[in-house]
Structure formats: structure tokens, C-alpha cells
Amino acid sequence: MSHIVATIIGLIGSATFIAAFAYANISPAMDKRLFNAMNLVGAVLLLISLSVDFNLPSVVLESVWGIIALIGLIAAMRGSRGPQL
Numbered sequence: 001m002s003h004i005v006a007t008i009i010g011l012i013g014s015a016t017f018i019a020a021f022a023y024a025n026i027s028p029a030m031d032k033r034l035f036n037a038m039n040l041v042g043a044v045l046l047l048i049s050l051s052v053d054f055n056l057p058s059v060v061l062e063s064v065w066g067i068i069a070l071i072g073l074i075a076a077m078r079g080s081r082g083p084q085l
Contacts, residue, residue: 002052013045016045036073037069042065046062047059
């Protein structure tokens, strides 16, 4: 993968994180499935980007972030089907 493609993928991942954060702070009834899915997608995209431009602290951060988002997504899918407060 080229450096420019990795950068674009990383920027999309960052934008996904920012959108999830904005959603969590603006939405009157946050859907935890959507929030955690967005965080998981953002983490995966950033990890793909980091496979080209490796940075260990960022890989650790994104890996843990992704794991937490995955756990949250699974918990949200097992729980209520409606929006979560």
C-alpha cells in the first residue's frame, strides 16, 4: 500500500472517530451500537494506516480502542434494541 493511500485511510478513520465523538455529545438519545461501531471502524482504519507508517504507541492505543469498541458493540447488541441514554 502506498503512503498516500495509507494517509487517506487514516484520515477517514480519524474523521470517523470525530463523527462518533460529536454524535455522542450532540445526540439526545445515543445508540450505543452505532457509537461503538463507528469507533471500531475508526480504529481498524487507523490500524491499517499504521501498518504502513508504523508507530508503536499509536498501534497500542488503536488496538485497545478497537477492543473496547468491540466489547461495547457486543454488549449493546445483546442488550436493548432501542437508543441508549
